[in-house]
Amino acid sequence: xxxxxxxxxxxxxxxxxxxxxxxxxxxxxxxxxxxxxxxxxxxxxxxxxxxxxxxxxxxxxxxxxxxxxxxxxxxxxxxxxxxxxxxxxxxxxxxxxxxxxxxxxxxxxxxxxxxxxxxxxxxxxxxxxxxxxxxxxxxx
Numbered sequence: 001x002x003x004x005x006x007x008x009x010x011x012x013x014x015x016x017x018x019x020x021x022x023x024x025x026x027x028x029x030x031x032x033x034x035x036x037x038x039x040x041x042x043x044x045x046x047x048x049x050x051x052x053x054x055x056x057x058x059x060x061x062x063x064x065x066x067x068x069x070x071x072x073x074x075x076x077x078x079x080x081x082x083x084x085x086x087x088x089x090x091x092x093x094x095x096x097x098x099x100x101x102x103x104x105x106x107x108x109x110x111x112x113x114x115x116x117x118x119x120x121x122x123x124x125x126x127x128x129x130x131x132x133x134x135x136x137x138x139x140x
Contacts, residue, residue, distance in 0.1 A: 004029035006043050006108070012138070014124035022053040031135035032114040040111040040134055046070065051098035055120040059113040061089045068105035072097045
């Protein structure tokens, strides 16, 4: 059995050059690179006042809000989310989430496939990529 402890994950902070508030710290503990055949998991944190930039994912995603509160954008919809909430995001629908609270927003995303591609409108820095294969090593 493979396990991952979210407090122990090595988060990589990435950001947009065009907006310093477009900043998120993700980790990809479960995916095709860790032996999962049909699932993947992302864990991410967004600091107060920052946001996860709008992007698409190649598979449907279920978000679980672990801590904090924010405003989620999914397609043309907007909604408030807070600790304990679940949200479904269809595959390839643009989405993002802003931290509107006073503590870090902590989120776990569950995918129904083990190989996930996330595509952003512009490259994330410092890695210089707009499309990420979740779990794949990124440039240093």
